[in-house]
Amino acid sequence: MTRLLHRITRSRFWRSIFRHGWPDNPLDRTLVMTSNLFLHLHPVKVSRLSLKATYTFGLGLITLILFISLTMSGFMLMFYYSPTVERAYPSILNMQTTIPYGQIMRNLHRWGAHLMVLAALLHMLRVFYTGAYKPPREFNWVLGVGLLVLTLGASFTGYLLPWDQLSYWAITIGSSILAYAPGLGPALQIFLLGGQEVGQEALTRFYALHVFGLPLALAVVASLHLWRVRKDGGLAVQSIASGNTVASESLGTVYAFPVVALIEILLTLGVSLALVLLSTWANAPLLEIANPYLTPDPAKAPWYFVGLQELLEYGHPSLMAVLAPGLAGLFLLILPYLDPQPLGAGLWFTSQRGKRIAAYSALYAIAAVFFFITLETYILPRQLMQERLPQFVSLIIIPGGLLAVLVILPTIVLWRFRPERREMLILLFTELLVFTAIFTLVGWFMRGSGFQLVLPWLAKVGLAHRV
Ligand code: HEM
Structure with a gap:
């Protein structure tokens, strides 16, 4: 078999395309990598660690x-x-x-x-x-x-x-x-x-x-x-x-x-x-x-925008559809420039403390979103507030202030433990991730007729209406 491969890869036709032989020695392997457009995407050798399935999951x-x-x-x-x-x-x-x-x-x-x-x-x-x-x-x-x-x-x-x-x-x-x-x-x-x-x-x-x-x-x-x-x-x-x-x-x-x-x-x-x-x-x-x-009824946006549609239920569009997602987008964009320290890259969560911060922030964010939704939907007298207060206060200051407090609160707690920048970013990114995920899930599974909040099994929206 190897002889046959050698023969093929030594043929004039093969060499007119690939210019190298059967790669059974280091020099040929190197040539295979450097002279082929697709394989040239990789260096000749790569680290074993980067190939670990649980590192990139491909x-x-x-x-x-x-x-x-x-x-x-x-x-x-x-x-x-x-x-x-x-x-x-x-x-x-x-x-x-x-x-x-x-x-x-x-x-x-x-x-x-x-x-x-x-x-x-x-x-x-x-x-x-x-x-x-x-x-x-x-x-x-x-x-x-x-x-x-x-x-x-x-x-x-x-x-x-x-x-x-x-x-x-x-x-x-x-x-x-x-x-x-x-x-x-x-x-x-x-x-x-x-x-x-x-x-x-x-x-x-x-x-x-x-x-x-x-x-x-x-x-x-x-x-x-x-x-x-x-x-x-x-x-x-x-x-x-x-x-x-x-x-x-x-x-x-x-x-x-x-x-x-x-x-x-x-x-x-x-x-x-x-x-x-x-x-x-x-x-x-x-x-x-x-x-x-x-x-x-209900009419829903595609699943990746349902989180935004859900947010619109709690405040003025300029806050919920523009300011909040705009700030989140800006944070994502400049995130690497907020953490200039190269140390600690290439390791899941960077340290044990990083892992704990991610876990606690995720738990906190789940509780915080449900607290926000419950407060806004069932506890605050929204109708009355909208009648008595200017729109700017009832639809921007109150829900926006509440969201901002819920996001900032854990950063103040973490500040007391003198965190690295990376740790602060882990906290903020995890909050953003969980907030987005929960608002999306609530919008997707818990909004029934009239976009009313209901338990998931009462939403009665078939899979064909979701994807
Ligand atoms: C169409 C979407 C995308 C494609 C096709 C793509 C493709 C890839 C591939 C093939 C790699 C190398 C292997 C790997 O890490 O699994 C990579 C690495 C990388 N990607 Fe993406 N990517 C996409 C979206 C993104 C997004 C959304 C981000 C972050 C906002 C991102 C940031 C990076 C970075 C920083 C690396 C280098 C990672 C490292 O050195 O370990 N990519 N991407």
Whole structure:
């Protein structure tokens, strides 16, 4: 077998493409890495620690694989989809019922899109909690935040295309949230919808952004992101000897070819198999054709914006849809620059104390959100407050002040223990994460008819109306 491989890789044809032989010695392995466009993404050797499954969980690569798979399934869907108000819904129906493999292709695309948002979010958590945003990787974190926004944009614009009740109303609500941004909001709404309402103009623009603008931007920024991983010295790993973050050399290393290449191939096969199984098991939802005169009850934004929709229940849009998420976004963006110390990167939670801070802040944040929701919904006399107090006080000062106190309170407690900057960031990031997660879950599972707060099993919203 090896002789055969040697023969093939020594042939003139092979060498005209790859220029190296069968890699059974260090020199050939090095040549394989440096002379191949795809393998050149890796250094010749990589640290064993960075390959540990429980370090990265392969989440960055999984996000990338999902992006590539979405590009392929989306390309196939374009053969049959018509982006007009009259033809969009029938073309999806046609795809599902008469085109061979049309239903599964649609399922692959729909489930892949949800999974990509989820994988990008989880990858961000992994990067944060392992301190992999620390110098020299600050800018790659910023590029990552850009990728997350583009991923959300790609998913949001695709949501409208089936033109059913779910997509029509989710986008109507989602875009009305966008319109609250001061100054930019209405302009953004007009840019996206081509008017005040979701119609043919909106469908054309969403289609153009979904099939061309956003995937192109994603491809460009993702390439930059991967190039930066390579240029920043590979993944951040912890040196056992010095406690410093180092590039791979001083630790146990392995050749990237074939070890990393094999891991990547296996991960690609695993993700593809899981996606195919999921798409065989569950069909992408398709409700009745969009009807602008019939609002579903409850009408919900896509799941990743339901947290924002939920927040809007407690205060003025300029606070809940603009200021609060704006501050959270700004915090995410500048986060690596608030923690300039490279020490402690590459290790989950950096220290035992970091781990405890994350656990306690998560528990605190769960209690704090439920306290906020209960107080705002059942205890404060909201009706009376809105009648007696100026709007500025009842809808901005009171809920905003309450949220701010709940966020700041644990930072004051931690301050007394002289925390490192990293520890303070762990506290704030965990709070932000848990607040977002709980508001999303409450909006998703505990809002029934009239968007009233009910117990999850009384919400009576089928899965087809949620995803
Ligand atoms: C479309 C979305 C994204 C893709 C395709 C992607 C892809 C990747 C890949 C393949 C890696 C190397 C392997 C790994 O860490 O698993 C990586 C590393 C990294 N990513 Fe992402 N990423 C995305 C989004 C994000 C986000 C949202 C953030 C943070 C806000 C982020 C920040 C980083 C950083 C700082 C590194 C270097 C980590 C280290 O050195 O350990 N990425 N990304």
